[in-house]
Amino acid sequence: MDPISVDAHLERILAAVEPLPAYPQPIMDALGLAAAEDVVSDVALPPFDNSSMDGYAVRREDVVTATEESPVHLPVVGEIGAGNAQLLALPPGTAAKIMTGAPMPSGADAVVPYEWTDRGVAHVRIDAAPDEGQHVRSAGDDVSVGDLLIERGTVLGPRHLGLLASAGRARIAVRPRPRVVILSTGSELREPGNPLGHDSIYDGNSYLLAAAARRAGAIAYRVGIVPDQPKAFLDALSDQLVRADVVVTSGGVSMGDFDVVKEALCPLGTVWFGPVAMQPGKPQGFGRVGDDDTLIFTLPGNPVSSYISFEMFVLPALRTMMGLEPASRPVVRARLTHRVGSPAGRRQFLRGHLEPDEGTVTPVGGAGSHLVGDLANADCLVVVPEDATSLDAGSSVDVIPLDSGLEGGH
Numbered sequence: 001m002d003p004i005s006v007d008a009h010l011e012r013i014l015a016a017v018e019p020l021p022a023y024p025q026p027i028m029d030a031l032g033l034a035a036a037e038d039v040v041s042d043v044a045l046p047p048f049d050n051s052s053m054d055g056y057a058v059r060r061e062d063v064v065t066a067t068e069e070s071p072v073h074l075p076v077v078g079e080i081g082a083g084n085a086q087l088l089a090l091p092p093g094t095a096a097k098i099m100t101g102a103p104m105p106s107g108a109d110a111v112v113p114y115e116w117t118d119r120g121v122a123h124v125r126i127d128a129a130p131d132e133g134q135h136v137r138s139a140g141d142d143v144s145v146g147d148l149l150i151e152r153g154t155v156l157g158p159r160h161l162g163l164l165a166s167a168g169r170a171r172i173a174v175r176p177r178p179r180v181v182i183l184s185t186g187s188e189l190r191e192p193g194n195p196l197g198h199d200s201i202y203d204g205n206s207y208l209l210a211a212a213a214r215r216a217g218a219i220a221y222r223v224g225i226v227p228d229q230p231k232a233f234l235d236a237l238s239d240q241l242v243r244a245d246v247v248v249t250s251g252g253v254s255m256g257d258f259d260v261v262k263e264a265l266c267p268l269g270t271v272w273f274g275p276v277a278m279q280p281g282k283p284q285g286f287g288r289v290g291d292d293d294t295l296i297f298t299l300p301g302n303p304v305s306s307y308i309s310f311e312m313f314v315l316p317a318l319r320t321m322m323g324l325e326p327a328s329r330p331v332v333r334a335r336l337t338h339r340v341g342s343p344a345g346r347r348q349f350l351r352g353h354l355e356p357d358e359g360t361v362t363p364v365g366g367a368g369s370h371l372v373g374d375l376a377n378a379d380c381l382v383v384v385p386e387d388a389t390s391l392d393a394g395s396s397v398d399v400i401p402l403d404s405g406l407e408g409g410h
């Protein structure tokens with residue numbers, strides 16, 4: 001079978017993926033998601049005129065002559081705390097203690113901070129006159145009723161959630177996070193924390209993929225290890241489908257005698273298996289399984305292949321389901337510090353370290369798809385095009401930064 005190109009494979013994946021229907025969710029659950037509605041304020045912020053200082057609410061005309069040499073003395077008729085405002089009106093010729101955030105009594109039009117007074121309790125000596133409206137925060141000076149708080153499509157960050165809460169909104173319509181079930185296949189795999197046999201290795205991939213899914217903003221269910229037996233795999237899959245919008249598997253999709261995922265899913269006829277013209281990540285599978293036609297990505301087992309396949313194909317699908325744009329990570333250009341080689345006819349994704357200020361990228365480790373140590377030390381992928389078998393130092397290349405903050409994290 002001729003390999004399909006990376007772009008064509010991604011295109012057919014995105015053609016099969018729909019944004020999930022939006023519904024109102026608690027605002028904390030919306031962190032990192034795109035607003036699916038315009039939110040208009042039905043309150044003013046601040047909701048009422050209030051003091052910005054601890055001091056005394058006054059009628060400015062009563063204190064306008066106050067100086068240190070010739071202070072003004074006023075009787076104190078009450079104390080107004082934030083959330084404890086009994087005094088609603090200030091009689092002429094009086095002052096009321098007022099705390100930061102407390103509502104101004106009607107008639108008062110300025111606040112004298114404690115620092116300009118003797119802090120008197122029954123009577124207060126005022127040594128300086130405030131300007132008109134000084135230290136008063138007016139109702140609606142930040143947000144008016146009817147103002148657009150959040151525009152549809154805004155990716156919600158901490159400041160947006162703070163504004164929604166401040167305006168009294170407990171929920172906002174967003175597309176839900178896709179639920180991603182991650183299954184690792186391989187009879188050689190062991191759960192970290194347990195002893196290894198002479199022929200076993202730890203299951204790094206289910207952690208790598210679950211973390212990548214969560215970082216993408218999805219809800220990740222890491223099922224863990226499934227042995228290389230089609231029945232065990234199909235049982236695990238059918239157990240998990242109930243909580244999956246997307247299933248991601250690792251391993252068992254190449255040419256081996258025990259390639260369990262391919263063996264189990266091929267007979268269904270609903271999952272495409274084949275080579276994609278890339279390195280790492282050549283053997284891929286994509287399709288639908290179960291009564292609800294749940295999306296399934298069957299990624300190759302080599303850890304770097306699995307991760308790069310996730311970045312290239314699963315991440316854009318998840319972002320599309322969440323209504324986040326762009327679907328794929330942005331690409332930047334940089335100059336290679338070293339010469340690199342690449343297989344003909346395959347798009348190669350080398351691991352690299354990007355120096356954005358210098359505009360350079362340095363390959364990290366080799367091309368092997370088992371090199372998890374180098375993968376962890378890299379911060380970008382260096383893209384060598386299909387038609388290149390080598391690129392000299394100094395060549396300009398596409399680079400995909402991996403920690404660009406694109407994620408809808410939660």
Ligand SMILES: Nc1nc2c(c(=O)[nH]1)N[C@H]1C(S)=C(S)[C@@H](COP(=O)(O)OP(=O)(O)OC[C@H]3O[C@@H](n4cnc5c(N)ncnc54)[C@H](O)[C@@H]3O)O[C@H]1N2
Nearest residue numbers: 184186203204205206251252253254255282300301302305
């Ligand atoms: N005759 C051929 N052999 C292979 C080909 C090929 O075209 N012809 N392709 C190679 C390429 S490229 C890749 S990539 C791998 C993909 O193989 P599978 O997806 O079937 O994966 P496995 O055979 O199950 O495992 C491959 C490798 O990765 C290790 N692995 C698997 N799962 C995990 C995990 N959860 N955590 C850590 N490491 C894992 C596994 O032990 C193997 O070393 O096939 C090549 N072979």
Ligand code: MOO
Nearest residue numbers: 280281282305369
């Ligand atoms: O394509 Mo495999 O993913 O090169 O190691």
